[in-house]
Amino acid sequence: MTEIELKFVLNEESIRRLKSRLKGLELNESAARTRTLRSVYYDTPEHSLRKAGTALRIRRDGRRWIQTVKARASINGGLLRAQEVENPAPGGRLDLTRIPVLAVRAEVEEAIAGAELVPVCETQMKRVTSVLTLENGARVELAIDSGEIIAGELREPFREAELELLEGDVDSLYDLTQTLFPDGGLHLSTMSKSERGYMLAETGRAQTEPLPRNACTVPLSAEMTSEIAARDVLRECFEQISANIEVVLFTDAPEGPHQLRIGLRRLRAAFGMFKPVIGHPEMLRLNEEAKIIGAQVGVLRDLDVVITDIIDPEHEAHPHEQGFNALRSAIEARREAVREELREYLRSERAQSFQIDLARFIETRRWLAPEDFEQTARLAQPIRELSCKALGKRWKSCVKHARGIDQLTIDERHELRKELKKLRYTIEFLGPLYSQKKVARFVKTMKKMQNIFGDLNDLAMAEELLCKNDSPGARNANAQRAVGWVLGARSARAAAAWSNAKRLWHDVTVTGPFWR
Structure with missing residues (x-):
């Protein structure tokens, strides 16, 4: 049985x-x-x-x-x-x-x-x-x-x-x-x-220690139906999310919130990718829940990034500037308060319901709609056919947002960054269906473009976190001097990186859509 x-x-x-x-x-x-x-x-x-x-x-x-x-x-x-x-x-x-x-x-x-x-x-x-x-x-x-x-x-x-x-x-x-x-x-x-x-x-242990879990490649094959591919991709997203919830709950590892946020973003990208196949009101609701949880996780992740990727490197470059110690201490205190708030939320009925309902959606084929007489054909569609449409849609959106790249405003650059990230996740999901050599070449070129946006995003995030009246260390003169060092260095770095944006975008377009 x-x-x-x-x-x-x-x-x-x-x-x-x-x-x-x-x-x-x-x-x-x-x-x-x-x-x-x-x-x-x-x-x-x-x-x-x-x-x-x-x-x-x-x-x-x-x-x-x-x-x-x-x-x-x-x-x-x-x-x-x-x-x-x-x-x-x-x-x-x-x-x-x-x-x-x-x-x-x-x-x-x-x-x-x-x-x-x-x-x-x-x-x-x-x-x-x-x-x-x-x-x-x-x-x-x-x-x-x-x-x-x-x-x-x-x-x-x-x-x-x-x-x-x-x-x-x-x-x-x-x-x-x-x-x-x-x-x-x-x-x-x-x-x-x-x-x-x-x-x-x-x-010597009967229970696993919570460890950060990176995304894993889903072994899709061209003969798979779109429904089976959707199920397997969503299962992978669920496993990454669930494992990293445990990491956030029981450890202080910075990689935990990082991988949890990635898992939630990948889930939302997968929902968008498979919407023509498994689109359902329940999927839309789960997508919104993932967005809400992701926003809360993002607060902790941003504080981790400010400490380890922004403040610490600048302090190492300027070891005699005492303001960095005061600034780091203030942000660490804020981070611990945010961590406890996040843990409380992840233990809540709402967060648990999200996990259970996501598992139910995947494992019980919750997307089936008896009144939709054309759904069977869509579910049985070969994943290779759907993949070309999904990648093409993401690529088209990136091209649209990159028009006039030299003159993009800060907000427009942020929107382009989000579209590139969605394209990246879609490629990670569907890449196994294509020539690995072509996929690797395209992703390598695109990563360079995304690194620029990483610098811009770090700058914007640091300004948002450090330049308000209630920011950590706002009333400490030494800490504010360190903020000046950080923002000055980040601004120069972001400006230098953005000067290469047009060339790198050209490289992306020349390397070009491998799925065509």
Whole structure:
């Protein structure tokens, strides 16, 4: 059978709130059931099953022993899908010949290739389960696990909730998530317990440390339909956003807000790119939510940039100017206040709803509109056809905004910068469909153009941040002297860079649209 689950990492407080919330909902079919589960995961010494994407375990559930194989597992939008096959395991002994689905048995035997199977890790969990019936008739099993993940002598406590779909559609899992966790602060689990056990054995940790996540290339191919391409691109955007929300919440790494803002911008660029295919009122709403979150993240990111990319280099160039220390201290104080405000927002119900609704939009094909009789043809359109139109549209907008480039006002330069960025993201998404040599040459030329706009944007952002009555260090004479150094140097740099704008734009147009 295909197992479909949403999983969430919990702590003692969130478990308490979840159980309290559950009592007031009256969704239980019967009283909650509590039992102790011990699961031992087996693999070859070389972890051949893990490499094949398969988990093999023996579980003791009360007096019963059960052998389970989970194959072809995938996690997207927090949603775990896997083929699960179970059979009795008398005495807790492995017996591959008892796997009832022949195709799954063949996959396991092929992966093992006759090698010895040994225990890798285990979990010992107290599990509280409830079967919940929703108003739409869907049935979901809620399992709340509290216990330990064990690998050899290593042990680590772990708490998790699982929502497993028993009957109904996947949409019901997301509905129930919003119902059970209405207050925000939810953390999607993106790893199975077996993966955590392997990680504990290898690294001594069963939970990953939040690390900034850059955008990854989506392996699009010319024969893909536009709908599948849209789904895969949006999944990548979701993963980048979700991972970097965790980084912002739990670390002070400057790369966290930077990559979160990029992820939100890429999402909005993807929405624009695929609008002819998956255009839907829900997409427009999510786009606006991404814009709102991006604006809040941008405040923190701008403060990081002012400190590390603007003030620190100037201080290094003028080490005897004491005003830089005063200015940096004032901006750091502002940054910490902004960081806490952002964290509070990212824990809020609104930010959580954005994440859950974005995952739902992607994983349940929320864009389908039964009344749109032409939608099927658009969804089935080859992505290569759509890509030419999308790139052409972005290119046309850039050309329009670059007319008379020597005479552009500050605002017009800013608009051109935004259009170039949208084109860049579109190329990053669709580039795999074209000659990599041509794509690389075009992007290299365009990067030079974008560097100019980076200098201009840094100057505008520094002026906006440092030149107001309530700016950090506004009442400190030494800090204001440092502001003069910063703005003077940045103005000279931006002016020198802009003098090359017309030539670089000419280079971009000569290198020219590779998609034609």
